[in-house]
Every structure is written in structure tokens, then in C-alpha cells.
Amino acid sequence: MKLGIVVNEGPYQHQASDSAYLFAKAAIEAGHEVWRVFFYHDGVNNASKLTEPPQDDRNIVNRWSKLAEEHKVDLVVCVAAALRRGIREENLATGFRISGLGQLVEAGTKSDRLVTFGD
Amino acid sequence: MSDVKKFMFVNRKAPYGTIYALESLEVVLITAAFDQDVSLMFTDDGVYQLKKGQQTKGIETKNFSPTYRALEGYDVEKLYVDQESLQERGLTEDDLLVDVTVLSRAEVGALMDEQDVILSF
Amino acid sequence: MLHIINRSPLSDRALENCLNTASGGDILLIEDAVYAATAGNAFEAKLRAAMGKFKINVLRPDLEARGLADRLVEGAAFVDYAGFVELVVANKTCQSWL
Numbered sequence: 001m002k003l004g005i006v007v008n009e010g011p012y013q014h015q016a017s018d019s020a021y022l023f024a025k026a027a028i029e030a031g032h033e034v035w036r037v038f039f040y041h042d043g044v045n046n047a048s049k050l051t052e053p054p055q056d057d058r059n060i061v062n063r064w065s066k067l068a069e070e071h072k073v074d075l076v077v078c079v080a081a082a083l084r085r086g087i088r089e090e091n092l093a094t095g096f097r098i099s100g101l102g103q104l105v106e107a108g109t110k111s112d113r114l115v116t117f118g119d
Numbered sequence: 120m121s122d123v124k125k126f127m128f129v130n131r132k133a134p135y136g137t138i139y140a141l142e143s144l145e146v147v148l149i150t151a152a153f154d155q156d157v158s159l160m161f162t163d164d165g166v167y168q169l170k171k172g173q174q175t176k177g178i179e180t181k182n183f184s185p186t187y188r189a190l191e192g193y194d195v196e197k198l199y200v201d202q203e204s205l206q207e208r209g210l211t212e213d214d215l216l217v218d219v220t221v222l223s224r225a226e227v228g229a230l231m232d233e234q235d236v237i238l239s240f
Numbered sequence: 241m242l243h244i245i246n247r248s249p250l251s252d253r254a255l256e257n258c259l260n261t262a263s264g265g266d267i268l269l270i271e272d273a274v275y276a277a278t279a280g281n282a283f284e285a286k287l288r289a290a291m292g293k294f295k296i297n298v299l300r301p302d303l304e305a306r307g308l309a310d311r312l313v314e315g316a317a318f319v320d321y322a323g324f325v326e327l328v329v330a331n332k333t334c335q336s337w338l
């Protein structure tokens with residue numbers, strides 16, 4: 001099945017990004033395709049390569065990048081939400097791209113299921 | 120985009136305290152621009168988004184409430200409000216800045232069942 | 241439909257609104273919503289009353305993280321992330337009550 005995911009909260013502040021990641025991983029393990037994750041609201045902060053968690057903590061940003069690389073997941077950051085919050089091409093982590101809200105609409109029309117994680 | 124789906128946006132959050140209501144409205148406009156079948160549901164504190172007379176000068180924030188009145192121009196005409204949420208907040212339909220359809224919770228549930236995609240922020 | 245709730249019912253109306261509004265189906269409690277399914281919490285009676293109409297699923301890792309996995313209310317079912325995926329697949333639509 002073709003699954004889309006929406007993440008509305010930033011990393012470390014809220015559990016949403018962790019829940020979304022663990023859901024995505026489980027879906028892929030079960031043989032489903034997670035074709036797109038759309039990051040909106042503070043969720044755009046998941047794409048900052050400047051993020052540096054303490055050594056003993058999970059690296060939420062790298063985890064998403066790795067998922068994108070290994071399973072061809074399209075990680076899309078909303079441009080309007082990103083610009084508001086200082087996320088730009090120059091600080092974008094690997095595997096993420098910045099695009100418009102149309103990509104979220106497309107995630108809705110082209111996915112068999114769309115699952116939202118937020119506050 | 121050829122495939123048209125029924126999108127419902129469920130609004131449960133009040134405006135200004137957080138940005139969700141404003142950024143949700145941006146998605147609504149884009150979804151309508153992509154010719155999807157759009158409806159908006161306002162329930163719980165989400166009904167406050169539609170209160171008449173919002174004056175935001177004092178908080179130095181853009182008053183985005185006129186946008187709800189402009190939705191018609193984007194062919195977004197299906198605005199629904201949960202009656203119980205209005206009542207709980209001491210509001211009536213007359214307090215709202217735009218024409219809506221007021222529904223009972225059972226009617227809201229039935230409408231949700233008809234959707235293809237339900238988004239909430 | 242699958243209804244996903246992530247807030248404690250003692251601090252947010254999402255679960256209560258969902259129980260009163262939705263026509264039935266699956267409910268999945270994740271994140272802070274898992275507190276709703278613990279024995280003795282003030283929302284327990286309302287959750288139990290809804291069990292005829294809804295199937296109540298609880299994301300086990302979230303309840304374990306919060307130290308309450310041994311207090312799951314009777315009639316609710318544990319799922320892991322794989323079970324979460326199965327619920328999403330089994331239902332035509334899913335709604336996160338944010």
C-alpha cells in the first residue's frame with residue numbers, strides 16, 4: 001500500500017516526529033511504500049542539518065535522512081512554513097527538499113492512506 | 120491533477136494562541152486551487168476562528184479572519200460548525216463572520232465518514 | 241475509519257469529542273492519549289462506555305514509556321507499531337484528532 005505521512009511538529013520538542021518515524025519504519029518493514037513525508041508548521045525544523053543533539057540521544061534529523069536514502073522516501077518541507085522559521089536550502093539536511101503546499105495536496109490525492117502526526 | 124478526492128479540514132484550535140489555524144487556512148486555499156472537493160469542519164475551540172469582530176492590532180499580528188469570508192471566491196462553500204462546541208462557548212450562529220451549516224455531533228460524524236482525506240493541524 | 245488520538249483526555253477534549261462525534265470504528269490512542277486507557281483515571285468510565293461502539297487500541301510502547309503498561313483498562317487492546325500500520329491499512333481513512 002502507498003502511504004503518505006504529515007509531520008506538524010519539530011524534533012525534540014514534541015513526540016510527533018518520533019511517532020511518525022517509528023510508524024514509517026514499521027510500514028516499510030511490513031512491505032508498504034512510504035512515498036512521501038510532508039513537513040509542515042514547526043515540522044519543518046526536522047530538516048535542519050544544523051541540529052546537534054547530545055551524543056547519547058537519538059539523531060532525529062539523520063534518522064529521516066537515512067530513511068530517505070535507504071527507502072527512497074520523498075521528504076518534502078513546506079516552503080512558506082520553512083521560510084517563516086529560517087529553514088532554507090543552505091541548512092537543509094540530506095534527503096529533504098523544499099517545495100510548495102501542492103505537494104501536501106498530492107500526498108492526499110495519490111496516497112492510499114495519509115497519516116498525520118502533530119500536536 | 121485528475122483525481123478529485125473529498126478533503127475535510129477539521130479545525131479544533133483557536134486562532135492567535137498558536138499558528139495552526141492560519142497555516143491550516145493556507146492548505147485549504149491550495150487544496151481548493153488544485154480543484155479538490157473541500158470542506159471545513161469547526162469543532163471544539165476551532166469555532167473561535169470564526170468569531171466576528173477580531174481586532175488584532177494590539178497583538179501586532181495579522182488578522183486573518185477575513186480570509187474565511189473570501190473562501191467562497193475559491194469555491195470553498197462547505198463550512199460546517201459543531202453545534203455543541205458553539206453552545207459550550209456561549210456562542211450562536213449570529214456570532215460567526217461567515218455563513219455556515221450548523222450540525223449535531225451525529226451529523227458531523229456521518230459527514231466525516233464520507234471523506235477520502237481528513238486533515239487536522 | 242481509524243481515529244488517532246494523541247492527547248490526554250484530562251487536558252484536551254479530543255478523545256471526548258471523538259467518542260461523541262464519530263459513528264464508530266477503530267480508535268488508536270498514542271502518545272499522551274494512552275493515559276485514557278489506564279485503570280482508575282477519571283476518564284475511564286467514559287472510555288468503557290464507548291467500547292460497544294468503538295474498538296479501543298493502545299500503542300503499547302507509549303504506555304510502557306509512561307510506566308503504566310500494567311494498568312491497561314479491561315477491554316482495550318495493545319498494539320505495537322506494526323499493529324498501528326495494520327490499523328491504518330485496514331481502515332479506508334484515518335483521522336488524527338489534533
